[in-house]
Amino acid sequence: MLTLALVPMLALHISLSPQDAARRPGIEPYHVEMETDDLRVARVVLAPGQHVTADSPxxxxxVYLTANLDGRMPSAEAAWQAAGPIDMENRGRARFEALVIQFKRTVPAPSSTAATSSSYPSRVAPATAWSGYGYGYGNWMDYAYRERVKSETLVDTAGVNxxxxxxxASMYLEPASIDSNDRVIVYLRGSxxxxxxxxxxxxxxxxxxxxVRVLTANAPYTLTNAGSDPSEFIVIARR
Structure with a gap:
């Protein structure tokens, strides 16, 4: 009789734990993961009914990693939040998780936030720059990928893209880039x-x-996919 009584109690405990995952000790609703002179990256994890407030001057x-605060799939993976206080309350039935990239310097008002499709801008280095990479051919871009690199603009303001x-999968190593501002990369799938x-x-x-990766300003980097599966990520760039 004792064994029969314990089994349903254990099953009940297991079924309830995912619903309260965001409330468990050690999981903060607002956690700053990294910070630079120009921006702050915070991870927000909210259980149903939970809310958090932050400042975004x-x-x-x-960047949504789950459904939005209403429990619905967002129209885009990222959205612009105007300057001012951020009040986030999870009105859905499941755990909410998102990354909030807060800028410390003033960003002009957005001119458009509509999602548009565009081709991924390729940058080609001189053939001599690739002699040390062992590809053995000069015009490496002649070797087309089985699937073309694709990009889609989710947010476009006067100061942030x-x-x-x-x-x-299995891309050739692309030329390095250098930017004058920090860039934030948020990965949407493993790679x-x-x-x-x-x-x-x-x-x-x-x-x-x-x-999340923060690419430091004025330091060379590449976003080339090094894995054998397709890669998806979001690039947040300050102009």
Whole structure:
């Protein structure tokens, strides 16, 4: 009799734990994961009915990792939040999770936030720059990928651009880029990525959905997919 009484109690405990996952000790509703002089990256995890308030003096970008605060699938993976207080309450029935990229310097008002499709801008380096990579041919772009790199603009303001990128598997290493502002990369699916230069010799690193990388200003980097599966991520760039 004692065994029969304990079994349903154990099953009940297991079925309830996912619903209260965001309330468990150690999971903060608002957690700052990284911060620079120009921006702050915070992860927001809310159980149903839970809310959190934060300040966004220069505007922010919200990247959804689950359904939105109403429990519905958002129209786009990222949205612009105007400057001012951020009041987030989970009105859905499941756990809410998002990344909030808060800017510290003033960003002009958005001119448009409509999602549009565009081709991924390719940058080609001189053939001599690739002699050390062992490809053995000069015009490496002649070798087309089985699937083209695709990009979609999710947010476009006068000062911030948010782009969703899908890369094919097993890409050739693309030329490095350098930007004058920090860039934030949020991965939408698991894959492998190259670390920031000049540490290529250490090999690719595994990334997972919801992982964040901040590409430091004025430092070379590449976003080439180093894995054998397609890669999807969001690039948040300050102009």
């Amino acid at each position: 220069a505007g922010s970008v919200i 948010v782009t969703k990128v899908r890369q094919p 492998y990525a190259w670390p920031s230069m000049p540490s290529y010799s250490y090999g690719a690193i595994a990334v997972h959905r919801g992982d």
